Amino acid sequence: MTEPRPLLSVPPVPAPPGDAPSLVDHASRPEAPLARELPPWDLVPSDLLLVRRRPVKP
């Protein structure tokens, strides 16, 4: 026994447009300095970078 055909069928929702970020690229300022482009949580305080210095050989 086959399933009764629905009276109306809602078409599937297409995936969000893949080119959305490129739309935004035009809205953002391309010449902005890199430091300003990074969100705050991606910035590493400069004093923490001192920990990563190469160890001195004896």
Next chain:
Amino acid sequence: MTLDRPPRVYAEWLPLVDRFAAGEDGVLPILQAGSLDWTHVVAERFTRRLADALATRLQRITTDLQRALDRTTGDVCAVSFALLGARRALIPLRAFATLTAAPDVVRTMLADEVTRFATRTQAAFEASAVRRRLEGGPLLKILRDTPLTAVVEPIGGGGDADGAAGGLPSRRGRRIVG
């Protein structure tokens, strides 16, 4: 977590957008009052999250509408109620597409997604009704009398002069263009 102040940075936006995606329309006024430093990196991530949230809500409307239509068993009045329910469900999505923290191009993209969904669904319904011989006439009339493409105001909400739907306050959030 309850955030009672508008989001200002990307990390504050995420949980609120996720709550909206999950169906919580109560966060819309907070989102409308939010602001964001619209930088190059944030733009891509933020736009993707907004588009994903909208797609999740549209998918939910699709599921609910299909379920309601499946229960109608050919009763055109029940079809009308199902369409009205879907049309009401689109109201917060249209409001979501007016977030003042996003630039015009993003708002237009989101609004176009909602419009495209309504237009495609309405066209598919009408084509299906035309194909049916017996009930095609009354069904087609009901579909055209209660089109999904109609932009309706929420009950008790007026919307402001420039057409913001959803009964949201017309307060404008600060938008910083990087």
